Every structure is written in C-alpha cells, then in structure tokens.
Amino acid sequence: MDFKVLFQPEGIESSGLPGLTVMELARRANIGITAFCGGRGTCGKCQVKVEPAPAANELEKKQITPERLKEGYRLACQTKITDCNLTVFIPPESRFFNLKILVSGLTRDIKIHTSIRKYYLQLEPPTIEDQRPDWERMKSAVATASGFKEDELTISIYLLRRLPTVLRTGDFKITAVLEGKRLISIEPGDTAGQSFGLAFDLGTTTIVGSLLDISTARERAVASRLNPQSAYGADVISRINHTITEKNGSETLQQAVVGTFNEIITEVCQKSEVSPENIYEIMLVGNTAMEHLFLRLPAAALATSPYVGVYQGSISLPAKKLGLAVNHDAILRVGPLISGFVGGDTVAGILATNQHNERALRLFVDIGTNGEIVIGNREGIWCTSAAAGPAFEGANIHFGMRAEPGAIDKIKITDRVLCGTIAEKPPRGICGTGLVEAVSELLRCGIIGADGRLKSKEDLPGLPKEIRERLEEEKGERRFVLAPETGIALFQKDIRQLQLAKAAIAAGIQILLAKIPISLAELDEILLAGAFGSYIDPEAALRLGLLPLVPLEKIRFVGNTALTGSKMMLLSQDIKDEAENIPLICRYVELFHEKEFMDLFVDNLSFPSPNLP
C-alpha cells in the first residue's frame, strides 16, 4: 500500500510503497535535495525535518546534532516510508537548483538558494478562547510552515505596525516573506509565486541592473543608464574630490546614483510586469570608490596614500536606508572589496570566471580608467590595479569620444584607409577601440615607429599616395587623418596617451607574472572583461604590447563579468560565501610600492615589434 509524503514549503505531495526513501520520493516530485555522497548517508547534507520522525539510525546519529535529532531532523537518504504518511520540511540549506552561468563559453554550475522564502498561510482569526496577539499567532503559523522555531523568528517595528491591518484585510489569509529567520513582508492573499531580486553592476561610466526571479533564477528584464555622477568628474578621483570640497557633496553624488537605480527599477518592473513591492533583495558590485560613494561612506582616504577604504567584507543594510524604491524591508547587499583600487566588480569577475577554483592559470584583465589585473588559479591569486587613465574610454584624446554611434571603432589599412563607425553613422570622433586599432594598423604599416613617433611623409616614400597624404604636420605636431571629409585625425599626443595607458597595464601584468612566478608559456588563457574588453581586436592589443604575447587562441572575451558575478551572488548563498573569501585569498600588489614598476613602465612605453610572430 502506498503512503504519502508531503514536502514543505512547496506543499507538493508524492507517494510510494514502504521501503522507498524520502530522497527517492523527492526526486520523483522533482524537488532538489543536496546529497554530495550520492545518498550513502555520509555527507550529512540532506537533513530534513520529518513528522512523525522515525527512530534515527547510526549514520543519522553521527551526522546530525543531538538537538536537531530531537527536533525531528533526519537524513532524507536514510528515512524510509514505513507505515504512515509523512510531512517533510526541507530547510533552505538542504535545497538546490542548478544554473549555468554563460560567460562566453565558460559555464559554472551553482546551487541556487537565496535567503528569501515565501509562505502562504491561512490563520485562525482570534476568539475569546484564543486571545493570542497577532504576532504570536503569525509566528506559530510561520514556524509550522518554515520549520524554524518560533522564538528564532524576528520582525521589524515597521511590519509590526502594519500586521493587524494586513491580517484583517486579507481575512487572516496572508503570505509571509522571510529573509532567513526575519519576517520582511506580509502580503494579503497568496503571493507566494512572486519573489524577485535585482543584481546591479555600478560602473564608473555605466550602471546596469538585472531583475531576476529568485525562485527560478530566470532573468526577467535588464536595463542600463549612464552613471549620472559623470557630471561631477569622469574619473573616481575627481568625484571623491567633489565629496571633500563641496558641502553635501557626498549626498549629491549618492542621490544622483540612487535616482538612476530607481529609474532602472521602474524600467525593469514595467518591462516584466513585476511589482517593486515583490523585490526583496538587491545585490550590487562596483569598484571600491563607486561602492563607497553609493553607501555615502567617507572616500577621502581612498584618494591619498596609503589608499585606505572603510570596509572590505560585504555590507548588508536595509534598502530603504538609501531610498531604493523596493519592498520596505528589502535587503541591500554591497559586494566585498579587495583593496582601495580593486573592488567588488573584480570579485564578481573572479566568481564569474571561476578563476579561483580552477587549475588553469589565467590572466584576467578588465580595462577601464583603471585596469584591474588578476593572475592565478586555485593555488593562489594575485591582483593589482593599473592607473591607465581615461584614454581607453576616449577621453584626453583630440577627437576622442565614448563608444557611441558615430565613433570610429574599426580601422584597416590596405592600399587605402578603411574606417568603420558604431551603428554606421557618419564619423564624429574616435572611441577607445578605434584608438587601439588605429595605432595598431599604423604600427603594422610602419607609419608609427617602435618609439611611438608618427613618421613624416618623407620617411615613407613607399606608401601609396592615398595614405601618405593623410600625414599632416602643423606647428611641429604630426597627425594622421582618419576621416578626411570631417578632418578627424589621430594626433601625435593621442599616441603618447595610449602609450602611457598601455604601459601601465602591461607593466602591471609583468609585475604580477613575476610574483607567482611563471613564464608566459605557462599562462593558459587571457580573459578580457568589460565593455572595452569585449570590443577590442586581440591582434591589435597584442601588437601594441597591451597584452603579453600569447597565441591568439588563448585570448577570450568574457563580457560584463561584474554583472554576471553580481547575479550569481544574488542567487546563491554559497557564492555569497565564496565572494566573502575572495579578498582573503587574493594577494593585492600596490604597483607604486614595487621597485621594478617604474622601470617596467618606461620599458613598456615603446611598442614591441611591428609584426606579430
């Protein structure tokens, strides 16, 4: 005869003959229970609360604490159906889902479980015989549904004030939302299917937000905006200075970003028809300065030696404290940092690429105003940040511009000069990728020498006339015209800017390679992250000496790993825990403190060789 097992909190029933284990019935019902040992009772990971609890066997007595045994916890793989129906509560730590995070071919299986749980509850209304206060009534129902003990459950004064009204509006049928053992929302009726979270990448230039269903891990919508703090300075140092020199400067910068966050929240909620009230968790990563400014933490010490921030481990706080327009008791988590110049975005990048867990020795480079460089594998990780300046973002360049429509981003020199623009609009300027390609092509054709100097027409008698005529000289400064109809040209000083930027990054990479130490041949892969990294021509990067000379097939684009890592942290407690550990395993190198750095920097100002091997 079949007996039933009711799995909670899902409320899913499964049935089977005596002799079958709870684990087997859970599999039939498609409910994931963790079992590293494959069900042999040796890993202790499949603890579930069983009612009525059968006698514990020896394996269970070994794996489960006496206290939990007393509460009815057993191993799902050892508990067999015998002669009655069972109710089985699966605690969050025993649950799993699997998610493939795709990063340009890299995948990572992660166990998805957030600390958010929703329970639909039908309470008995109070009577003169049952005068329990509202919160005690609620607590006992939540305890029954969740398997937590009543006296472990907590509630904020805000919710406590709303509780009587919500209970009575919902006719004592309500949905409770728990973050761990903390009640964070009470909603009239059954809203158990609506659980959302947001993952943010807070970049110096761009802010991207992703709305995820945290029970299914499905992405529901994405939106992005320029970082409005750009109005107070393109780079982080000018923004930090703004907080020092201007009254209420910190508040201004913070509120600008909070406003943009709220715009993104509105957009993703509208796109997906999700109520912001049902967003219970927000994960955010950014570089160290961006995170400090967002939290309105004093950032002055980040701008001067010894470059000390306020915190390193992740920060959790109520989202409402910063004015984010989500559920009142939603939690905001801001990712951990490695150092004053290697931030949460790099931690997210390491998580997304799994660099710290794999055997492959990888070089990870995220190029922006600062180039974050990470080298290592599961044996150890070294990292640094090289002050590249804004050249790669098109700033401080004569005709420089952001990577927007009309920006020249592709250059090919054959018998003519071919220029491509973003969105194929008429050329308006040169973006970072265009700058790299232009210099690379001019190097390849010998128009720029290894020292970075533009040659004169006279030096290059063999070039086709069409190309030679593009070399111009005015007041002693040479330039190479890219778009004759508009006059857009690459100036000698632009090349100097690029030399400074790439020398900083290249020297940083060399310093780190020497720390392990490994030879170039031992490097298994180079991972290029970030918007710039995704568009750059790897051949050009090699020709400039921006990246060390490895076979082209070892270079891989991994996209916005900051956002990918942020999503992973949002969805998984395990990944959150891993993230916390990354700053502890990463050895940070302060480049200006390295004796060899200035020498290497100067060496790298020149270009390695006009032709690749």
Add this chain to the structure above:
Amino acid sequence: MDFKVLFQPEGIESSGLPGLTVMELARRANIGITAFCGGRGTCGKCQVKVEPAPAANELEKKQITPERLKEGYRLACQTKITDCNLTVFIPPESRFFNLKILVSGLTRDIKIHTSIRKYYLQLEPPTIEDQRPDWERMKSAVATASGFKEDELTISIYLLRRLPTVLRTGDFKITAVLEGKRLISIEPGDTAGQSFGLAFDLGTTTIVGSLLDISTARERAVASRLNPQSAYGADVISRINHTITEKNGSETLQQAVVGTFNEIITEVCQKSEVSPENIYEIMLVGNTAMEHLFLRLPAAALATSPYVGVYQGSISLPAKKLGLAVNHDAILRVGPLISGFVGGDTVAGILATNQHNERALRLFVDIGTNGEIVIGNREGIWCTSAAAGPAFEGANIHFGMRAEPGAIDKIKITDRVLCGTIAEKPPRGICGTGLVEAVSELLRCGIIGADGRLKSKEDLPGLPKEIRERLEEEKGERRFVLAPETGIALFQKDIRQLQLAKAAIAAGIQILLAKIPISLAELDEILLAGAFGSYIDPEAALRLGLLPLVPLEKIRFVGNTALTGSKMMLLSQDIKDEAENIPLICRYVELFHEKEFMDLFVDNLSFPSPNLP
C-alpha cells in the same frame, strides 16, 4: 616562580605559583567568574578563553563544545598555571556581579550582566604596508579585546560613515562599544568607564525613569513626570479611541510620551553629569495599552472583544526609531506582555517579587485604574485584571484629586474627625488613599452601613455632636464633611464608586483563589504594589473587603515593582530571559468570561463587617 595571568577585557593582571587555577587567580583579582558547582568542573559555566591554551582534560571535553575547545576555551576552575604567563578572556556569559534588589524587605540576588561592553583600543594607523580598511582594522582589534571572532562582529552603516573621522580624531585611540557582537558606538579616547542604561516604568498616570551605571548597577538618578497622554483621556480606553477617531492620533500620543521621556533623560543626565551619548540601552515596561501606544502599534483590537494585542514577547528596536535622545545606536527593549490587560508592568512585578520562583503562595495586587492581580508560586501562576475604574486615583469622586500636596490622605475618627493632607498643605480634595481611609473609618464608626449607605443624623444618636454635625443632606443626597472650613466632603455617590471599584478587585481575587484552588489560610502573603498600594492603610483595605481577610502581618508593601523589575531586566540578561518566560507560565483569566464573576461582583459590593476579627 610566579607566573602572570592577564584577565581581559579588564586588563587586570594577577600572578601566582604553578598549580593554582585561573579561577583562584581571578578571585584574588576580585573578578567574578560564574561557578555554580563551586569549581568542581561539573557545571561548565566558567568557560574562559586561554592563550596559550593548555591541553583540555576529560571534564573540559565533556563540558565544552569541540568548536570552542578548538578556539581555546577551557574551564577556569580546571586550568592550572604551569610554566608560562597566560592571557584569559572572560566572555560576558561567564561574568557575574551580585545585586540586592530591595523591595520593602524582599531581596533578590541577581547576576548582573548586560550585553553592553566597552573596550579601549589603541590601533596602529594605516601605512602603505598595512592598507587594511578602517573597519577591518577596527574589527581585528575588537576581536582581540572581546574574544569574539572577527566575522561575527557587525556594524551599522551610520557608524561606518563616522568611523574614518572618529578614528582620525582620536588618533586611532578609541573606545568601542559593543551590544552583543554588534558595534554600536565608537568614541575618541578612553571612555570605557562610561556605560549607562535607563529603566522606565511607563504608567497610565505617571512615568518614572531611572539612570543606572550598567557596569556597577549603581543608580545615578531618578526622575518622574505625569504621563502627558492624560490630556487625551485618563483611562487607556479613551486614549485608544483617540488613536482610532483622530487623524495622526497614534503619532500625537506617541510623541507626547517620547517628549516626556526625553525630558526625563535630560533631567537624570544633568543630575548625574552623564552624557546621553553614553546611554546605550533602555528598558521599558508598561501596561499592554501603554506599551502599544508608545510603540505606535495599532491598539484598536485591545479595546474590543476578544481584546487582542499585536505582540507578547519583548520587542527590541533602535531607540532612535522612536526619537529618544540617547546614543544613536542604543537599543530600546520593551518588556513582554501577558495579555491584553496584564502587561509588562505586571511581568516586572512578578520578577521583582520573585513570586514565580518561590515556594510561598502569594497574592500580588497592583491597584490602579485596572487592578492587576497575580496569585501563585513556583508551582504555577494565575493572573487577571479587574476594571476598577479610576476611583482609587481620585477620579469620578466629587472632591477627588490626585495624590498631590493638599490631598486628604489620612482620616481618623475618634471623638473628633482628624484629617491629614499630603505635604501638610491646606486641604484641596481627597485622593484615593483618603477615600479608602474615610470610608473605612465611617464604616468602623457605623456611619456607613454594610450596604454602603450613609446613615442620617437621626440614625446615629450616640455619636459625638462634633461628628454628627458633619452629616449633611441636600436634594436627597447625603454627604459627610471632612474639612468644614473648605466644604470638602465625601458624597454618597463617592462611596458607590468605591464599592464598584473594590468589588471588581475583590471578585477578581476570589476567582483566582478558586482556580488553584486554595483556602485563604494557605495564602502566605499579600503584596501590595504601586503608588496606591504603598500608601494604603492595610487595616482599611481589609475593612472595606478590598483584600481578603488575612492577618495584618501577612500584608506587605512592595512599592513600585514595575520600576524595580524594569531595572532588573536592564541589568541582567538572565532576568530578561526569565521575563520572556513569564507570559508562558502565567495562566490568564478573562473575568468577563467567568460564569461566577458577576455573582461575586454583586456579593462584594457590600462591606464585610464593621469590625475586624
């Protein structure tokens, strides 16, 4: 040769010969370590962290968890000095002090330990070799000083924002304040000696606050004020109605009380020269409605059947959420409740009198607008609340007034009528105690009959003329003049009010006595609490039949047990835990739900006998 033991967090050194235990050295240094078993290693209460940790013996392996053993925890009574100096961290749960709480002769020894700890720290300033962020630097110093693990320590975003400035203002010499494992304040310099807490009794009529040094348990100052909510109704039901009928009524009532709390805080701080910044914890008890109104929780359901409140267990929240002018991160604890009409003040009363732990069978009565009645001992506790109405507080009485200067509070009838007033001011009216004494004396002299009726002059020919002339009659209502020069008199309807009030309480007491059930002779003591209870003449109370007829020596005044209990909860985690348990062991009786109540109430309207046995 002597070796040294450094006790932390005190920083006190003690030294002795090999063979002595850590416990013995602690005693020499006058440091209290808990040891219920007297140092035989069997209670496990004297766990301390020892550096370097010696090998654990069998007793220690039995009493200490493997995790704590690994961290270096040992039993102070088992750890012997051998061949090196030791550092010993005493965690809060192993500390004790003793406090005698005096309640009119009752004493209770309580182990004093709050969750507040202060540590003076001298940090190393950051350098280029040591770029740890401010919070990580702080955390590691706090962990060393407190014995907590770094990753258990938490901090609020508010403090995190102040941290860089405070560290640098204090030249990296600062005092950290912990509430449990949560950093709640950082102060430049050494302020470790300044730790204060406030205990409040939030009465319907009066608010009393006491400022205590929470490390020594010394009371530094007390202040009291009338409850300003009286302007919105003398009784709790009118105040609850105000929150229902008036827009922002809840806010108005709350803010009135918060304002008064802040006045009391200012007064006790000025009296004692303590900075409100050094107040880190506030404990408050009040009746169920007062606590709800203070927390701005919906109280409407308290006013109508089935009289359901919002919470029962104690509530903790940041004091700043209610606008209390103390340290920004101070914690406010609001005492647990028993029912809709038996509140935190009664829980405090039970704690103060230790009724729930002792063998003696006691009747505890706190008489106010509601009379809270508690009967029982360590075997079990029954309680109820009787709606006495405001007569005992001087309201609804023709010449009634509060117990303020000029109120008649003593009456003796011999061959004349002798009246005493509070502060010996000229008589202005009659307070509750005066009412009770007047009726009692008139009963004794036969001027009032057992049915409560004032007799006429004609009925009392034997009375001295001086007394007889005080009996007046106007429009059919009789009165007895107490102060002829002012005309202050006791009216027949005043006696009726008193009859209603005392009948409610007497019937409540009888219902509870029948619950256990016990005979009157088995009752060991009657404890009278509250302002009214402290001033009442016990003989008068017996003559009126307010209290059951016991020998006079069994009646004891215990003063403001609400405030005493509140102080005890503030000072001791053990007492806080006990308080949490009291609502669970108390059986609440809803009088209107008891079949016999109305009969008993009517029976008790008359007065038992003109003379005591």
